[in-house]
Structures are given as structure tokens and as C-alpha cells.
Amino acid sequence: MLVDTGTFERSPHACHHGRSGEGCADCKVRLISVCSVLALAELEELEALSHHLTLDKGQTLFGQGEPAGSVYNVIDGALRLTRLLPDGRRQVMGFALPGDFLGLALQERYSVSAEALGPVETCRFGREDFAEVMAAKPHLLKSLHERAGYELNLAQEQMLLLGRRTAEEKVVAFLLSLRDRYARTGHSSVTVELPMGRQDMADHLGLTIETVSRMLSRLDRAHAILLVPGGVRLLDVPRLERMAAS
Amino acid sequence: MLVDTGTFERSPHACHHGRSGEGCADCKVRLISVCSVLALAELEELEALSHHLTLDKGQTLFGQGEPAGSVYNVIDGALRLTRLLPDGRRQVMGFALPGDFLGLALQERYSVSAEALGPVETCRFGREDFAEVMAAKPHLLKSLHERAGYELNLAQEQMLLLGRRTAEEKVVAFLLSLRDRYARTGHSSVTVELPMGRQDMADHLGLTIETVSRMLSRLDRAHAILLVPGGVRLLDVPRLERMAAS
DNA sequence: CGTCCGATTGATACTCATCAATACCAGTGG
């Protein structure tokens, strides 16, 4: 069931062989990724093990159940993380954005599939390599563990949403949480980009595509948001926050 | 909003002051808890920091949002882990059983409330104390991280359940997952104990108490399960597994 | 025996899914 992902990968160590502006030190997401806890010397050490990897829209970074051979830092773009039921029903567990770390559970097999929502840039490490570095650097492990705690928190938030919120609350809460995540990485704005399609949102919120569309239309008609191509503009954040019932 | 939990705690170090059969080495859950990765010498070190703590049914171990002053090993009994929406809607994130570790995210504040479903026995550590020990023992941190990965996996499973399964599938999947968890801790049996009430199950599965009750009755009438006081007997596991659509 | 609390069962209402048609938009080729 593996499709040819046709990813493009530079040769290992590409970053530090004299190319300008490509090293980890200049990395766009250095300060918001796990790498932020590393000293410069450590960074170089890790850099020697890194592989730059890019994907196009729709390509699969890894599939649910596959042996987890690599871990990844997302540098640019967005991915969706999905689980499938045998009969095809799909749940989108979340979306990975720049600065996120994929594979932080360090398990034998990937528990989700990761697919690019658009052009994506990642920094790949062999799992063995990374595990070795981590064994030598407890503060890196600690940082990873903190991220895991954060992920667990998000997962709980999402469970609450899926189990106890109405369709409208789900959509509103999703828009606000996306805005918060963008804000944390610097891109603060009233206009929230939606790199995923309606079906992805639906599968994330436990709804159908039609219901998501209806709720967005309704919010638009109520002038709480403004639908724009590729995203939404949040017009009345206080009202949205009340609607989300968080 | 803090109720008097009225918990009973022995004086610190109670375990190793000559009392027989009370040390960590004899701990009932030693081999299935995080402590399983510790050598005997390390175990004694940790034991010096441990506090034995018991709760009665309904008592709160800690509340959502409170500063996370302690972490806990569950020795006996069961707790429910809940999150509340401002308007009172409740989501049960999961149930803690013997061998489980509470507070493994090591965050500033508890992200859930933990309430005893019956008599509960725990092993408490001050968060600072535990963090210190962990800083000195990377393999303990690694073990905790692995547990976090496992929790994350469970959380994803639950998201899939909440978002994409029908009421019947939810109830069946819940019964089977409980059986699996009991099996992992040794208590393998076709009779699955249900230490939680119907409302707890409902709040865990994103249903109402009535729907849970109806589904259980229906399964009983269909001779897939047998409702017994305090639990269920799984009569036709293969069929249940088909119904769960996992 | 009566009370209390949780569980079960029934009748009805409502939210959201389903089915279906249409609109929109980007790309492609005539």
C-alpha cells in the first residue's frame, strides 16, 4: 500500500559543506524547535546527522504502522496527521506546523500517517542516530519530553472538543486554536490561514464536510468571521471566544 | 472550589522504617510501574522520598489547574481523569489503574482532575524531589518518556473513537480496551470489572448515560455480553471485536 | 419498610449526517 512519495532529499550533511545560509545556526525554526535547547557546538554535532527533505502537496512523509526509521523537524509548510479505521473512516489527529517535531514518541512504528498539505520542508534524522545523540544529552530528552507533555495537553483539549462540543463550537474552537498556534510561532494576525481543505477540518473535528461548510457560512453571515480564499479573517474575536465556550 | 479531600497520608519514609512487607522492593506494582527500570539501590533512594497515600471513593487526588506539587504512582484502585468545560460539560480523559503514573508530563499545573472511583492506594513524590532524581537518572526520564508516548497513543485512539465511531462501537471498543489494560497488568479474565459508573463511561465516550445504558442492554440481549453487578462478562469476543471495527 | 441514588426503559425532539444538486475555481486544450 505504499505509494511512491517521490520525495527529494539532498545528500547528507548538505547543510555544512560550504553552502551559505543553510546551516542549523541559520535555521528558520531553530528557536522554536527542539533544537533551541542545544548549544552551538551541539548544534553542529546534530547538523552532521541531518538530512534536508522536501515534499510536494499530497506526498506522504510516513505512513501509519510503518517502522519508524526517522524523526523530523518541520521547517516550513504544513502536514496533516491521520489515523484510519479499517473501513476507511478517517480521523485527523492534528496538523504539524513549522517548529513541530514528528516522531517524538520514539516508538517502533509511526502511530499516524503524515501527509503534506502543500510544499513542505523538513529536517530528517535517522532514529538510531537521534536516539544516540539523545542518550548523550539528557536536556534534549527533557525538551522532547516537555513537548510530549504539550502534545498530550493538546490531545486532551481535542478529546474534550470531540466528545462534548457542538458543531459550531468545534469549528470556532478550531479557528481560535489555529490562530493561537500561529501566534506562538510569530505569525500573529487576524487573518488565519487554512492550509487544509474542508474535508481535513471535518475529519479533525468529527464532522462532515457539509457541516463544516455550513458552520463557516453561518459564521460569515453573522459577521463573526470573513471567509477569504485560503483562510478566514476573524472579525469578532470576543464573540468567537464566547461561542467556543472554552 | 477545593473540597477537603481528607486523604490519609503516613509520615514520609514510612515504607522503610522497619515495617515488614512495605518496602518498594515488595511493591505490588513495581514490575509494571516506572520503578521497573530502577535497580535496587536506586529503588531505595526513591523510597526515601516516597509517601504512601490512600483515598476513599469520591475523594480528589488533585484538581485541574492546581499547581502540580506532586506526582503519583497508582498502587491499587482506580481513578478517573476529567476535564471540565466552564458550563459544566465534562469529559473523562481516561481512567488510571494500578501501575499508572500520574503527572508524567511534569508540567506546572495539572491538566486534569483525578478522583478516586473507590478505595485507592498511591505512592506520592514531591515534584521537585522527583525531578531531581530524574535529572540524575536519564533512564528514568527515558522510561517516563516512553510512557508519555504510550499515553499519546491511547489519546489518539480515543480521538478516533470520539470522532468517528458510533455509539455501539464506542461502548464495545471501551469494554475491549479495558479488558486489554487489565490483561497487561496480569488480571486476565473474560469478566471485565467496571469500577466507574455509567455517567463516567458516558463522559468518557462522548455519549449520554442513557445511550450507554441502552447499548449495554442491547449487547446483553444479543448475548454478546452479560451484565453482572460491577462489571460485564464478555460472551462473544470475536463478535465484539468485529463490532468495534478496530 | 422506606429512602436514596444509580441504572434502565420509553416517548419525543433535535442536531448533524446523508443524499443530491449546484456553484466555484484552476487548469487544459480547442
Place this chain on the structure above:
DNA sequence: CCACTGGTATTGATGAGTATCAATCGGACG
């Protein structure tokens, strides 16, 4: 430039599944 195509989003009509409301049951306990 404009028709055609495929994919995605929107909108509408209807129905299924589950929530809600209400009554009854059943066991534990005083």
C-alpha cells in the same frame, strides 16, 4: 478567448442517530 474537465466547496431537502425529558426500576442501607 472560451468551452470543457476535475476537484473542492456550498447549499438545500430529508432522515438517522443520539440527546433530552420523564417515568420506573432495583439494590444498598438505615
